Amino acid sequence: MAKGTVSILVERCKACGFCVEFCPTKVLALSSAFNSKGYHPPQMVNPEKCSGCDLCGMYCPDFAIFGTRLPAEKEVKDAR
Amino acid sequence: MHADPAGVLTGTHFIDGDHAACEGALAAGARFAAGYPITPSTEVVERFAARIPTVGGTFIQMEDELAASITIQGAVWAGAKAFTVTSGPGFSLMMEHIGYAAMTETPCVFIDVQRGGPSTGLPTLPAQADMMQARWGSHGDYGIIALCPNSPQECFDLTIKAFNLSEQFRVPVMVMMDEVVGHMTEKVVIPPADQLDVTPRRFTKKAPGEYLPYKSNGDGVPDMVKAGDGYNFHMTGLTHDERGYPNMTVSVQDKLVKRLRSKIDNAPDLVCYEADGLEGADVVVVSYGITSRVAQRAIDLGRAQGLKVGKLRLIIAWPFPEKLFAELASKVKGFVVAELNLGQMVNEVQRAANGAAKVRHVGHAGGSVHDPQVILKAIQEVAR
Amino acid sequence: MSTELINPVERILRSDRMPHIWCPGCGIGTTVNSFSRALIDSNVDLKNLAIVSGIGCTGRVAGYVKLDSFHTTHGRAIPFATGLKLANPKLNVVVYAGDGDLSAIGGNHLIHAARRNMDLKVVCVNNLVYAMTGGQTAPTTPGDVITSTHPYGTFDPSFNLPHLVEAAGAVYVARWTTFHVRQLAKSMAEAFSKKGFCFIEVLSPCPTLYQRRNKMGDGLDTMKFYKEKSKIRNGSPTAEADLTKSGEIIVGKFVDRDRPDYLSLMKNQMVHTLGDRYKDEYAAQSGGEGAESCEEMGCEEEMPCQ
Numbered sequence: 001m002a003k004g005t006v007s008i009l010v011e012r013c014k015a016c017g018f019c020v021e022f023c024p025t026k027v028l029a030l031s032s033a034f035n036s037k038g039y040h041p042p043q044m045v046n047p048e049k050c051s052g053c054d055l056c057g058m059y060c061p062d063f064a065i066f067g068t069r070l071p072a073e074k075e076v077k078d079a080r
Numbered sequence: 081m082h083a084d085p086a087g088v089l090t091g092t093h094f095i096d097g098d099h100a101a102c103e104g105a106l107a108a109g110a111r112f113a114a115g116y117p118i119t120p121s122t123e124v125v126e127r128f129a130a131r132i133p134t135v136g137g138t139f140i141q142m143e144d145e146l147a148a149s150i151t152i153q154g155a156v157w158a159g160a161k162a163f164t165v166t167s168g169p170g171f172s173l174m175m176e177h178i179g180y181a182a183m184t185e186t187p188c189v190f191i192d193v194q195r196g197g198p199s200t201g202l203p204t205l206p207a208q209a210d211m212m213q214a215r216w217g218s219h220g221d222y223g224i225i226a227l228c229p230n231s232p233q234e235c236f237d238l239t240i241k242a243f244n245l246s247e248q249f250r251v252p253v254m255v256m257m258d259e260v261v262g263h264m265t266e267k268v269v270i271p272p273a274d275q276l277d278v279t280p281r282r283f284t285k286k287a288p289g290e291y292l293p294y295k296s297n298g299d300g301v302p303d304m305v306k307a308g309d310g311y312n313f314h315m316t317g318l319t320h321d322e323r324g325y326p327n328m329t330v331s332v333q334d335k336l337v338k339r340l341r342s343k344i345d346n347a348p349d350l351v352c353y354e355a356d357g358l359e360g361a362d363v364v365v366v367s368y369g370i371t372s373r374v375a376q377r378a379i380d381l382g383r384a385q386g387l388k389v390g391k392l393r394l395i396i397a398w399p400f401p402e403k404l405f406a407e408l409a410s411k412v413k414g415f416v417v418a419e420l421n422l423g424q425m426v427n428e429v430q431r432a433a434n435g436a437a438k439v440r441h442v443g444h445a446g447g448s449v450h451d452p453q454v455i456l457k458a459i460q461e462v463a464r
Numbered sequence: 465m466s467t468e469l470i471n472p473v474e475r476i477l478r479s480d481r482m483p484h485i486w487c488p489g490c491g492i493g494t495t496v497n498s499f500s501r502a503l504i505d506s507n508v509d510l511k512n513l514a515i516v517s518g519i520g521c522t523g524r525v526a527g528y529v530k531l532d533s534f535h536t537t538h539g540r541a542i543p544f545a546t547g548l549k550l551a552n553p554k555l556n557v558v559v560y561a562g563d564g565d566l567s568a569i570g571g572n573h574l575i576h577a578a579r580r581n582m583d584l585k586v587v588c589v590n591n592l593v594y595a596m597t598g599g600q601t602a603p604t605t606p607g608d609v610i611t612s613t614h615p616y617g618t619f620d621p622s623f624n625l626p627h628l629v630e631a632a633g634a635v636y637v638a639r640w641t642t643f644h645v646r647q648l649a650k651s652m653a654e655a656f657s658k659k660g661f662c663f664i665e666v667l668s669p670c671p672t673l674y675q676r677r678n679k680m681g682d683g684l685d686t687m688k689f690y691k692e693k694s695k696i697r698n699g700s701p702t703a704e705a706d707l708t709k710s711g712e713i714i715v716g717k718f719v720d721r722d723r724p725d726y727l728s729l730m731k732n733q734m735v736h737t738l739g740d741r742y743k744d745e746y747a748a749q750s751g752g753e754g755a756e757s758c759e760e761m762g763c764e765e766e767m768p769c770q
Contacts, residue, residue: 007469014488017684039488057472058501058645061493061683062483066471086743111745112551114543133734136745138550143576147543150536154516154547157534158555162547180537307514307532307548308555314478314527316535325481326527326535 004052004069006044012064013041019056019065025049028056081280083107083240085273087135092269097235097262098123101191101255102131103270104239105163109278110189111137112155112162114148116170119203120259121193124165145170149177153186157315159306161243161281163189167259168197171210171217178252179218180317182340185250185294185302187281189242192254193262194369194420196446206259207446208369209421214254215398221337223344226254226398227352228368232266238395244279245350249343250301256397258420260370260449288312293324294336300343344399351404352396357383361390363462364408366429367418368394370449375418378455387463397425405432414438414462418455420446438462473500476510478530485524489683491642491668492522495589496529498645499560502652513556513656516545518565520596521670522589525560539569542577545584553727556585556656563590563665564602567623571603578632578661583725585655585662588625591670592707599673606709610677625665627702630719635660637702637719641667641690644715651717660725667713678709 006027013035019042020028027050031043042065044050050067057066087106095103102124105113111132115125129139137160142148145166152162166174171192181188194210196202210217214226225245229238239255246253284291284303288311297303305311318326319333344350358364363382367375372393382389390412394401405428409415414437417426426441433439442450442458471477477500486492503510510531517526519538526533536544541559549557566574566588577584593611594600601611603623610617626637636658640648648666655662669675669686680686690713698716705714724732734742 007471009471012483014483016489016682018489018494018687021684021687037483054472055645058497058649059494059687060497061486061490061642063471063473063477063493063497064483066469066473068469112547114547133738134741134743136743138730138745140546140550142543142546143572146540147546147573147576150540151543151547151550154534154544154549155551156547158548158551160551162551176537177540306552308512308552310511312530312532314533314535316527317537318535325478 002048002050002070004050004067005047006050006056006065006067008041008043009064010035010041012062013039014062015039015041016061018059018061022055022059024053024055025051081278083273083276083278084109088273088276089270090272092267094265095232095268096123096265097229097232097257098193099127100232100235100268101165101239101257102127103268104236105189105243106131106135107236107270107273107276108161108240108243110161110163110243111135112152112160113139113164114142114151114155114162115139115164116142116145116148116166118167118170120195120262121165121167121191124191124193145173146177149174149190150180152188153177153181153184156186156188157307163191163243165191165193167193167195167203168201168210169199171213175217178224179220179222181252182218182222182224183317184315185340186252187246187250188252189239189246190252190254191239192256194256194258202447204259205447206370206449207420208256208258208371209424209446211256211397211419211421211424214256221341223341224252224254224398225249225344225350225396226256228256228394228397229261230369230372230393231261232264232268235261236268236270240276240278244277247279247281248301249347250304251344254398256369258369292322294320295322296339300339350396350399351401353401353404354391354393354395356391357388358390358392358408360388362388362413363416363459364390364392364412365416365418365455365459366392366394366425368397368425371418371420374450374452375455377452378459381452381456382459387459389459389463394425400425400428400432402432405429406434409433409436412437414440416440416442416455416458416462418442418450420444420449472504473497476500476503476529476531478528481528484528486521487672489669489671489686490521491591491666491683492525492589494642494645495587495648495666495668496525498649499587499652500529502649502656505649506653506656508556508656512554513558514548515558515560516541516548517559518561518570520562520565520594521591522560522562523565523596539565540573541565542570542573542584542586546577546582549583550727557583559584559586561586561588562595563588563592563604563625564594567603567625567628574629575632578629578634578663580726581633581635581660581723583659583661583727585652586664587652588663588665589668590625590665591668591674593670593674595670595673599670599677604707606707609674609709611674622707624702624706626663626705626718629661629663630702633661633723634663634719635721635723636662638717639665639667639705639715641694641713641715642669643687643690643694647696654720660723
């Protein structure tokens with residue numbers, strides 16, 4: 001059960017690859033889709049491994065991605 | 081609005097032009113100055129440094145004129161009225177930031193106490209050879225206002241006027257003094273604060289979110305704002321649109337730069353001169369600053385000889401009063417333009433006269449005031 | 465892909481101007497990301513935070529953050545910021561500029577502001593080159609690299625910026641890279657609340673020019689390079705923090721000391737000389753702070769302040 005999820009603002013992405021590289025649990029990979037500028041934005045390929053740590057969000061130079069912790073099923077965790 | 085009494089040294093003083101200019105700035109509400117030492121202007125900021133701590137405000141001597149000319153603009157955007165002062169070599173260094181002030185529409189005052197040039201030139205001797213530089217010294221198309229005091233009293237009065245105009249038009253305003261006016265000591269009367277008219281900054285009445293930093297408010301001049309009021313505005317020297325955001329296109333450039341020019345060029349109340357005897361004159365003597373004091377002697381001598389001599393002393397030299405000269409040119413035989421340079425404002429007179437009258441320059445490369453006899457000779461020749 | 469959730473830094477950004485102009489793999493955006501997080505996490509009063517930037521790629525930062533922002537002239541962000549701060553001491557003034565802007569054309573202003581201990585927080589994004597104009601040599605460019613103005617390789621010695629600003633008088637000096645996102649944000653947050661001249665250098669990739677001309681890969685390759693070559697040495701002597709083409713990168717918080725800032729010194733002097741006659745116009749604005757003596761500030765610095 002994923003502890004977090006990632007949101008991607010596709011049109012801002014320039015496919016630099018920082019998020020893919022620095023995700024500690026290798027959740028992301030560049031997709032084969034294109035945004036309107038021709039870049040391949042990332043997608044979650046291992047969503048169940050996402051902890052919502054937001055390291056992808058911290059590294060992104062384009063403000064195109066961020067991670068969010070999901071509330072736990074049994075206890076509601078504080079938003080980070 | 082009346083002047084803030086804290087800055088008004090009411091009374092009758094015997095001070096030089098530099099000192100009077102400082103008092104003018106204080107009376108106008110200037111509470112910030114940045115400067116760099118340069119003869120013959122330094123006394124203006126030396127006096128400000130001595131006065132401002134008991135008036136309330138700050139002076140900082142910066143590391144060069146490049147810094148001084150933009151430090152004052154930071155102070156303006158924090159809400160203060162600010163000025164700097166310099167002479168030729170420093171004026172040259174300040175040019176980029178004069179352009180920046182014009183482009184960002186930052187109200188501020190630059191006092192240039194002109195001395196012999198070019199380059200290091202004659203640091204302690206007068207000239208009036210920065211006049212074209214005042215108008216065109218920075219790159220690009222922009223407009224400025226320049227005033228020419230001819231006495232310590234006018235150094236006081238016109239510095240106040242400079243601040244007022246800079247707030248009204250959101251433009252850098254030059255006070256073009258010269259070494260003689262700056263260093264001559266004369267009677268300067270400073271009235272009570274409630275007799276001095278001071279133009280306050282026109283801050284916007286719109287709320288954040290509604291306010292557009294560079295949308296003109298009727299008269300071609302946008303309302304202003306300052307840092308710390310929650311507007312989160314952006315200000316840039318790049319060509320920008322009404323939001324203040326860079327927008328580097330031909331159409332935005334056209335709209336912006338034309339507005340920057342026309343708010344000055346088309347302003348009705350930017351014509352200011354002192355004149356007499358224009359009616360029926362054969363020759364009009366045109367001058368400004370210290371030269372006007374010498375020219376007056378030549379004019380009086382000419383009139384005593386029966387010549388019909390008019391006097392026209394420019395007080396606002398830029399924008400140049402073209403219409404006035406164009407009209408006069410059709411009525412007089414000629415103009416004698418006396419200035420302490422090898423020909424600067426005379427070119428404007430020539431341009432405005434457009435061949436309808438003779439235009440004769442009387443000047444030299446600087447270092448001393450004119451000999452009135454030389455001006456008189458020119459008057460006689462043009463009158464023939 | 466959820467669209468209801470908002471990027472935690474979005475409220476610091478001028479969203480209407482996204483996407484920004486910086487290249488893929490450029491690190492400037494990452495520094496702005498750290499900056500935004502530092503602003504939010506340190507609970508700084510954003511209304512009274514002003515940002516002043518210079519000219520160049522880093523100079524564009526001011527245009528992308530939703531603060532009172534000033535895009536000034538090349539090299540002159542620091543004197544503009546000085547005017548802002550002196551005329552309204554309540555403002556927290558950040559200067560965001562590049563290595564060429566700050567240390568070449570702006571070098572004089574950099575050292576004097578540090579000397580004066582002007583209360584400014586300077587973020588120097590160091591991509592080792594003049595990027596916006598096409599990749600010319602900067603005072604920070606290491607030796608033996610290709611730039612557009614050194615087509616046969618650089619040979620003149622380069623600045624060690626932390627060393628320079630420490631010697632000039634800065635009270636807070638740190639260097640990070642765009643790999644060190646957390647440490648960078650932490651340094652920035654520390655600087656916001658530290659009085660005096662704070663200088664944070666951030667090494668950042670310029671994949672389009674510096675890295676490409678020197679066959680050093682792209683932005684991601686550079687980030688990996690930073691990760692591999694950086695050595696965190698907090699408190700390390702700045703003299704040892706020289707940068708070379710492919711050697712060790714010493715990062716860390718190098719200097720964190722206390723000296724009275726310019727405004728405190730000014731007030732001190734005025735009160736000392738003028739007593740009651742001194743009109744501290746800013747007493748209300750700066751929260752009623754009186755002049756702080758060196759002793760009151762707990763400053764035991766041996767270095768003469770005056």
